[in-house]
């Protein structure tokens with residue numbers, strides 16, 4: 056066999072420059088090594104990068120970006136590759152900048168409730184670092200053991216407890232970032248309320264398209280005084296959905312409200328035996344805060360569950376029982392493999408008051424499509440995660456599952472919801488963006504993107520619909536004054 | 547030479563914009579605009595801006611004018627765009643705890659309407675009785691509720707703006723969780739109308755607590771305030787607000803207001819814990835609710851808002867409250883001041899007396915270069931002081947990004963008349 060021809064990346068000398076910056080051992084061009092970086096957790100969206108570099112610190116990241124900018128080579132930042140929308144998918148023959156070696160905890164400031172870390176530190180490691188002192192970092196994505204804080208910032212990640220405590224954007228005080236032209240800047244600070252427009256908030260959730268994050272300062276919270284958790288079973292998904300809006304309308308903001316339907320319960324039982332009741336739906340409601348407030352609200356929630364005809368209520372008597380409930384909830388995703396050979400995870404949002412209605416439509420779709428759909432999701436935020444079960448070995452079923460997933464998104468948008476609550480747009484939903492945003496909405500976002508990245512080198516092809524990805528992009532593109540003037544041109 | 551009358555004649559052609567000549571209250575920091583426009587809907591705002599930007603006019607956006615002292619002295623202003631007529635509540639989805647409101651709606655009116663369903667927007671900036679939704683967003687101004695609820699940027703879930711060339715753009719949405727697209731809404735918060743005109747916004751609301759109570763604690767020294775806050779944290783008390791007032795020359799006494807909002811039983815517990823903590827630092831404590839408590843809060847706000855003093859917004863390291871007090875006392879020398887703010891957050895306002903602008907400028911510079919204070923913004927001062935020291939003092943990161951952002955959103959410098967920040 057003839058070895059594959061050596062691939063060329065960038066102009067002559069480019070790879071040498073990269074090796075000079077991070078050391079030859081941390082530059083990969085061997086196709087075998089590159090395979091590991093072909094995709095994130097959206098594993099069907101693949102592209103082979105030209106080169107993968109693993110810098111050791113912010114200055115090296117900066118020099119790599121400068122090299123890319125000078126050579127005109129596109130680059131994609133990558134944390135731990137757990138993203139579910141293809142955000143870290145490489146640009147074919149471009150550069151992947153992997154942040155996984157930047158794992159130092161740089162500064163812990165407990166009196167001011169701040170911690171500063173490098174972007175490769177995992178979400179859970181932050182909480183583990185400060186837990187002995189009674190503090191924690193609030194956003195808790197299910198992937199928290201493995202995802203990086205840099206990835207969390209890029210995706211504005213959430214978790215079960217974001218209902219009360221908010222998302223990544225509510226907990227980041229400052230970042231250090233390398234702009235696409237190579238400048239290293241601080242955005243935000245240790246001090247509250249930096250004046251001026253919300254550059255930090257813009258960067259959070261921008262999916263790696265505006266800058267490479269090289270340092271993150273997050274706020275820490277103190278553990279609440281009391282935590283109470285209940286599990287309520289219902290004989291319809293509808294009833295569970297109504298309880299969610301009843302609770303919100305009653306002026307109670309629980310720490311979390313999660314829902315699982317019969318199929319999700321079955322999967323969780325098969326995997327970790329949480330001893331959940333067999334029911335059409337269960338709700339897990341967790342309240343936390345000062346003791347007397349939690350007790351009062353807890354009694355109200357119990358009452359609301361009973362009024363909607365809850366068939367069975369378990370109250371966690373201690374931490375062990377609470378942990379068992381959460382274990383069952385968190386295992387549900389991975390456990391789907393036990394009830395279906397393949398499944399597709401959708402991520403959409405509906406107003407909480409429309410939960411029952413949309414869940415009803417999903418049930419009807421299940422019947423008409425012949426594909427089983429499990430629901431396990433952040434009900435308190437209206438963030439649906441339907442899991443569409445299919446068998447890839449049956450011809451046509453993969454496509455049908457994808458069509459069902461798309462249909463569910465349409466239901467979310469018709470109800471006034473969103474394309475994505477936490478997994479991001481990436482490549483997965485870039486072509487769906489025009490269903491939620493008008494051409495003018497997207498044009499305004501593009502203007503901002505150009506302010507950061509006029510050369511379009513920083514994670515191009517993500518988040519926005521492009522002709523290459525989506526064919527004809529619907530709607531007329533509105534040129535900006537600077538474009539008409541010839542200062543900048545289109546992607 | 548185009549005269550104000552010509553401008554007015556051109557503007558009269560903009561249907562729905564209610565063009566009129568300016569009157570005395572329309573003066574912007576000493577500059578009279580040529581025309582005042584009062585559009586009533588997003589289409590009218592777009593038309594007005596399209597006209598203004600294509601004719602290269604300069605536009606200042608204002609609603610009630612409660613934050614009019616903010617910013618650098620303006621250049622010439624051609625158009626004053628008032629959002630007064632954009633005052634509707636477009637939606638209140640009580641079962642979702644969300645509401646969509648227009649920028650010119652008054653915070654008080656909005657909250658009165660939301661209260662019928664036991665909900666509210668937890669914003670209490672200074673002069674809240676005048677403040678409009680657009681003004682709160684544009685300045686990212688906040689008050690004591692900042693302690694529990696964050697700023698308007700934290701509560702925002704969607705926004706519609708008009709860019710200077712008339713492009714109407716919405717971002718975010720109406721649901722509380724959503725990561726689709728860039729968060730242009732949160733970007734606009736704090737931009738002071740220098741990037742786009744905010745037309746409407748959607749917020750996550752809060753339930754009105756069933757009961758509230760305030761404790762007034764007279765701490766004998768600044769370190770006691772930090773000790774008190776620390777004790778409350780240890781006991782896992784969760785106040786709605788934790789404010790301090792430090793007055794020049796009032797020995798070391800710091801007046802602290804702590805407010806709880808919850809079910810009555812929880813408030814009873816929290817007040818008991820708080821009194822016990824106050825006893826530990828030997829501080830005198832009083833408790834009030836209803837009108838009596840309101841009077842304390844009004845006095846507290848008024849202390850930071852002397853109408854004829856220089857006013858600054860500033861932040862500090864929360865744990866360094868005592869050092870900050872000491873530093874401030876030292877640099878202020880014999881210039882009178884009142885400093886009020888959120889102790890646990892480290893943000894508030896400072897009002898500075900005296901009429902020596904050189905001395906005031908020296909204090910501002912000292913605060914900006916200290917290790918405990920930062921983000922010092924001048925929110926009210928004579929133009930002479932604002933020429934001596936910059937109102938905004940952007941950081942290096944901001945200087946790296948602001949020009950490109952301004953060029954991308956407002957390439958002809960249509961908005962803001964140079965008042966800043968961008």
Ligand SMILES: Cc1cc2nc3c(=O)[nH]c(=O)nc-3n(C[C@H](O)[C@H](O)[C@H](O)COP(=O)(O)OP(=O)(O)OC[C@H]3O[C@@H](n4cnc5c(N)ncnc54)[C@H](O)[C@@H]3O)c2cc1C
Pocket residue numbers: 095096131132133134135136137138139141142143154174195196197198201202203204205206207208209210211212213214215262263264266267268269388477478514
């Ligand atoms: C089993 C499972 C469960 C999950 N559960 C949740 C959940 O509950 N909630 C939730 O929100 N998400 C969840 N996710 C999705 C994922 O874990 C998050 O999006 C996470 O934040 C991604 O982090 P990462 O380090 O893996 O980022 P990657 O996948 O490596 O990258 C994600 C995006 O961030 C960008 N990026 C990464 N690092 C940087 C950086 N330093 N600077 C700039 N851009 C960067 C990339 O370019 C890419 O666009 C789950 C994923 C899995 C596989």
